[in-house]
Amino acid sequence: MTQRATVSLDQVLEAQRRIAHVAVRTPLQRSRNAHLYGCSTVAMKLENRQATGAFKFRGAANAILALDDEQRRHGVVTASSGNHGRAVAHIASGLGIPAIVCLSTLVPETKVSAIRRIGAEVIVDGADQDAAIANARRIETEQGMAYIDPSDDLHVVAGQGTIGLELLEDAPDLDVIFVQVSGGGLAAGIGVAVKAMKPEIKLIGVSMELGAAMYSSLMAGRPTQVEELRTLADALQGGIGLHNRYTFDLCRQHLDDFILLSEDEIASSMRSAFHDEGLVLEGAGACGFGALRRWKDRFPGGHAAVICSGANVGREQFESIVGQSAATV
């Protein structure tokens, strides 16, 4: 029987104190283009400016800083679609803790080499994120290292939840937040924080059409496996774990609706971010703009927020998408 567990607002507040000295308190920038989406304001949470270029730094920092001395001596092991592994490697290196990062062959080379450069041991093995997680869990057992899941972990969810606290501090009038969902740590954390403080706020999940594990799981009513496919939103690849403990229940509780974006919509989200807002975002990081466009006029006069969740895109891929004629947007 899977153990059911949850995360509280207090744990998010504790995470905020724990990571305050290492994480960036990112800006919430107002878009000048809210009219394009039929909203009165669109606030952009600039997690692309977070340390290591993605919000994952928050959860990883909270999880590693919560380890005791004995656990730190043994080191940490994780599996990742890229951004979480980079955050874990960076934080572990700063604390002098050994780190192993397991990646699948789907992870883009720019992310693999960034993690290697930080000095973590990198193991690229397995066709998908589930295989990478299996490798990490084997190392956990064999070497006694602490396993830090990229999403389904109390401290990781609480760490991502600090984004929710900052959103409401900076924009107390928000009506709706669009949040990207892969393993669901980001959505769960933000859900715990904002719904505790402002229950009427709407939280809308956003994933890609190709391999949306949380969406399929919510539809099925239980954690479900999906095939992992190549997508522009590579940071959204991966399952939620068939023995999911936190994020499935929290997403079921807190997400009010869900939007799935096509690859074309993700590409045009990256173009909107760059041409309209001046932001260089990876595919997963830009999805909020595609969601806003899809839901144009659903919140007339509303105050919306999007999470610019990550910046880590290779130059070649970025130019091949954003350099294309703006006429195709």
Ligand SMILES: *Cc1c(COP(=O)(O)O)cnc(C)c1O
């Ligand atoms: C991991 C990630 C997400 C999704 O977060 P989950 O907690 O796995 O749902 C979204 N955007 C970026 C850039 C990410 O790295």
